[in-house]
Amino acid sequence: MSDNRKTLAVWKFASCDGCQLSLLDCEDEFLTLADTIRIANFTEASSAVIAGPYDLSLVEGSITTTHDAERIREIRAQSRSLITIGACATAGGIQALRNFADVEEFRRVVYARPDYIETLATSTPIAQHVKVDFELRGCPIDKRQLLEVLSAFVHRRRPVVRADSVCTECKRRGTACVMVAQAQPCMGPVTHSGCGAICPAYGRACYGCFGPMESPNAEALIAGWQRHGTGEPDVVRAFRTFNAGAAAFRNASEKHGA
Amino acid sequence: MADASPPTSPDAATEIAAAFVLPAARLADLVTALRMEGYAVHGPMVRDAAIVLGPLADAVALPHGWTTRQSPGGYRLERRTDAAVFGFTHGADSWKKLLHPPRVRLWSAERQGADFVVHEDAPAPAKLALFGVRGCDLRAIAAQDKVLLHGPYPDAEYAARRAEAFIVAADCAEPSGTCFCVSMGTGPSARAGFDLALAELDPHGDAHRFLVRIGSPRGGAVAAQLDLAPAAGADIAAAAALADIAAANMGRAMDKDAARALLPAQRESAHWQDVAQRCLTCANCTMVCPTCFCTTVEDTSDLSGDIAERWRQWDSCFTFEFSHVVGATVRESASARYRHWITHKLSAWYEQFGESGCVGCGRCITWCPVGIDITAEVAALQDLSQRDPR
Numbered sequence: 001m002s003d004n005r006k007t008l009a010v011w012k013f014a015s016c017d018g019c020q021l022s023l024l025d026c027e028d029e030f031l032t033l034a035d036t037i038r039i040a041n042f043t044e045a046s047s048a049v050i051a052g053p054y055d056l057s058l059v060e061g062s063i064t065t066t067h068d069a070e071r072i073r074e075i076r077a078q079s080r081s082l083i084t085i086g087a088c089a090t091a092g093g094i095q096a097l098r099n100f101a102d103v104e105e106f107r108r109v110v111y112a113r114p115d116y117i118e119t120l121a122t123s124t125p126i127a128q129h130v131k132v133d134f135e136l137r138g139c140p141i142d143k144r145q146l147l148e149v150l151s152a153f154v155h156r157r158r159p160v161v162r163a164d165s166v167c168t169e170c171k172r173r174g175t176a177c178v179m180v181a182q183a184q185p186c187m188g189p190v191t192h193s194g195c196g197a198i199c200p201a202y203g204r205a206c207y208g209c210f211g212p213m214e215s216p217n218a219e220a221l222i223a224g225w226q227r228h229g230t231g232e233p234d235v236v237r238a239f240r241t242f243n244a245g246a247a248a249f250r251n252a253s254e255k256h257g258a
Numbered sequence: 259m260a261d262a263s264p265p266t267s268p269d270a271a272t273e274i275a276a277a278f279v280l281p282a283a284r285l286a287d288l289v290t291a292l293r294m295e296g297y298a299v300h301g302p303m304v305r306d307a308a309i310v311l312g313p314l315a316d317a318v319a320l321p322h323g324w325t326t327r328q329s330p331g332g333y334r335l336e337r338r339t340d341a342a343v344f345g346f347t348h349g350a351d352s353w354k355k356l357l358h359p360p361r362v363r364l365w366s367a368e369r370q371g372a373d374f375v376v377h378e379d380a381p382a383p384a385k386l387a388l389f390g391v392r393g394c395d396l397r398a399i400a401a402q403d404k405v406l407l408h409g410p411y412p413d414a415e416y417a418a419r420r421a422e423a424f425i426v427a428a429d430c431a432e433p434s435g436t437c438f439c440v441s442m443g444t445g446p447s448a449r450a451g452f453d454l455a456l457a458e459l460d461p462h463g464d465a466h467r468f469l470v471r472i473g474s475p476r477g478g479a480v481a482a483q484l485d486l487a488p489a490a491g492a493d494i495a496a497a498a499a500l501a502d503i504a505a506a507n508m509g510r511a512m513d514k515d516a517a518r519a520l521l522p523a524q525r526e527s528a529h530w531q532d533v534a535q536r537c538l539t540c541a542n543c544t545m546v547c548p549t550c551f552c553t554t555v556e557d558t559s560d561l562s563g564d565i566a567e568r569w570r571q572w573d574s575c576f577t578f579e580f581s582h583v584v585g586a587t588v589r590e591s592a593s594a595r596y597r598h599w600i601t602h603k604l605s606a607w608y609e610q611f612g613e614s615g616c617v618g619c620g621r622c623i624t625w626c627p628v629g630i631d632i633t634a635e636v637a638a639l640q641d642l643s644q645r646d647p648r
C-alpha cells in the first residue's frame with residue numbers, strides 16, 4: 001500500500017525541548033496528525049527512525065557548536081521545507097546571553113575540565129546558517145499556532161500567523177492594560193503576538209517571549225517605562241531574556257547596558 | 259459652553275416630559291426588572307485594578323464608592339469618600355466589545371465526500387442591557403450604527419446584538435483628566451439614544467438617589483414597573499447644575515472644526531516624524547476607541563483538511579497586515595500609520611459618515627501605553643501651521 005502522507009522530522013539543537021513537547025502536547029489532535037503526516041524522525045517521541053529526505057523538518061534550538069553548524073546544513077539538504085520553532089531557533093534563545101559575555105571565562109569558571117568543552121562564542125538562530133521557510137515564535141511556541149502552521153503546510157496554504165503586537169490580543173481578550181493601570185514595564189507593545197496575551201491576563205507584564213513584533217519601537221517603550229520609574233538595569237534585563245539575540249531587542253539592551 | 263438644552267431625545271417616539279426618582283437603595287430593583295424582562299445586563303465593575311464592563315448579576319457588583327484618576331498613559335483606581343455608583347468615567351474597555359465583538363466565527367465548511375457543505379453561523383440571539391452608558395458612548399454607538407447598520411452593507415452580527423439592546427445611560431458628574439466630550443459636542447449628559455437615563459444625586463448621604471429620565475416607550479414600561487415617584491423640579495435643576503459643573507471641568511479640549519481642515523492640509527508636516535518617534539504602533543488606541551470598527555477575516559483549515567472556518571476579528575490601521583496588498587504594506591512607516599489614524603478619526607470620517615469619528619471619550623489618550631494624546635497632537639499641528647502657514 002502506498003503511503004502518500006508527507007514525512008516529518010523533528011530536530012533538536014541547543015534548547016530545552018519545551019517546543020518539541022508542544023507537539024506531543026497536541027493530545028487531542030495527535031491521531032489526526034499521525035493520519036496526515038508520517039512522523040519519520042522524532043526521537044523525543046519514538047526511537048524508530050526512517051531515513052530522509054523529509055518533506056518537512058521542524059527545527060528546535062540554536063547553533064552553539066561547530067558540529068551544530070555542520071549538522072544544520074545536512075538537515076537542510078535533506079528537507080524539502082524547514083520550519084524553525086521557538087525562541088532558541090529563531091533568535092538564539094536564552095543561551096544567546098553568551099553573545100554579550102566572555103565565553104572563555106565561563107568555560108574556565110564553570111567546568112572542572114575546560115578542555116573538554118568545545119563551544120562557539122555565540123548562540124545564533126538557524127536562519128543565520130541555512131534558508132528557513134517559516135519561523136514560528138515563542139518560548140515555548142503556542143500549540144494552536146503549531147497546528148495552524150502544520151495544517152497550512154499540509155494543505156499548501158499560507159499560515160494565519162500575525163506579526164502585530166501582543167497588545168492587539170490583550171485588548172481583544174478584554175484585559176485592562178497592566179502598563180497603564182499598574183505602571184508595570186510591559187513588553188507587549190514591542191512583542192510579536194501569538195500567545196494570546198496570557199501574562200497580562202494574569203496581572204503580569206508581558207515578558208517578550210515571542211520576540212520583536214513587525215515594527216518594534218523599543219526606545220519609545222523604554223521612555224514610557226522610565227516615566228513610571230523603571231531604571232536602566234531593569235530595562236536591560238527586560239530585553240535580555242529568551243529573545244536577547246533578536247536584533248531589535250539586542251540593540252535596545254546594548255544601548256541601555258553599561 | 260455647557261449643554262443647556264432640555265434632556266429630550268429626538269429619536270424617542272414619545273415625548274419625554276416626565277422624570278422620576280429612584281432611591282439608591284432601589285437601584286437593584288432596576289437591574290432585577292431588566293433581568294426579569296429577559297435582558298443579559300452588562301455594566302461596570304472593578305477588576306484587574308480598573309473598572310471594566312462585565313455581566314451584572316446584581317447591583318452589588320457595580321463600582322460603589324470607586325473613582326479613577328486618568329492622564330495620558332495613566333489610569334489609577336481610587337476610593338471615593340462617598341458611595342457614588344457612577345463616580346468614574348470611561349473604563350478599560352467600551353460597549354463596542356458587546357455590540358461588535360472582538361472575534362466571531364462567520365461560517366464553517368465541512369467536506370462531505372467529493373462535495374462540501376457550508377454552515378453559516380447565525381448571529382447569536384442577544385438581548386443585552388447596557389447599564390451605565392455615558393453621553394460620549396451613546397454617540398459612539400450612534401456612530402457605529404451609521405457604519406454597521408445604516409450603511410450599504412449592514413452587519414448581521416451587529417444588527418442582531420443592537421436590535422434589542424436596552425440602554426441605561428448615566429450622566430457624568432466628574433469628567434476625567436482625558437475627557438473632552440464638550441469639545442466634540444457629545445456629553446457630559448445623555449441626550450439621545452437611550453431607553454432610560456440616570457443622573458446620580460447626593461451620593462454622600464441618605465438622600466442618595468437617581469433622577470430617571472425616560473427615552474423610549476420600552477424604557478417607560480420598565481420604569482413603570484418600579485412604581486417611582488415623580489421628580490421634583492429641584493432634582494431636575496440639581497442634575498442640570500451637575501452637568502454644567504462637569505462641562506466646565508473637562509480634562510482636555512480640542513477644536514474639532516480646525517482639526518477637520520488642518521489634518522488633510524498638514525499631510526506633509528514634519529510633525530508626523532515626531533509622533534513616529536514616540537508611537538509604538540501597538541494599536542491600543544484603535545482597539546479601545548468606541549467608534550473604530552475595522553475588522554479582518556482569517557480563513558483556516560484543520561489538519562485533516564475536512565473542516566474550514568472563517569473568523570472575523572478586530573483589526574487596526576496600525577498593523578502591517580491592514581494595508582498589505584499584493585505583496586507589500588502600503589503604510590509601512592509609523593508616521594504614515596499615525597497620520598492615517600488621526601486623519602480618519604477627525605477629518606475623513608466627515609466625508610464618509612457626515613460627522614467626526616471621535617466622540618471625545620479620551621480612551622485612546624489614557625490607554626496609549628506611552629500617553630500619546632490626540633488633542634495635543636492636533637494642538638501641535640495647529641501651532642506649527644500657524645508658524646509656517648502654507
Ligand code: SF4
Pocket residue numbers: 166167168170171175176177178179180186187188189197200205206542627
Ligand atoms: S498589558 Fe501589555 S500587552 Fe496588554 S495592552 Fe498593556 S502594554 Fe499591551
Ligand code: SF4
Pocket residue numbers: 543546547548549550603615616617618619620621622623632
Ligand atoms: S479617537 Fe480617542 S477620544 Fe476619540 S472617540 Fe476614539 S478613543 Fe475616544
Ligand code: SF4
Pocket residue numbers: 544549550551552573574575576598599600602603
Ligand atoms: S482609525 Fe483605523 S481602525 Fe479606526 S476606523 Fe479608521 S481605519 Fe479603522
Ligand code: SF4
Pocket residue numbers: 536537538539540541542543544576625626627628629630
Ligand atoms: S498612539 Fe499610542 S496606543 Fe496608538 S499605536 Fe501609537 S503608541 Fe500605540
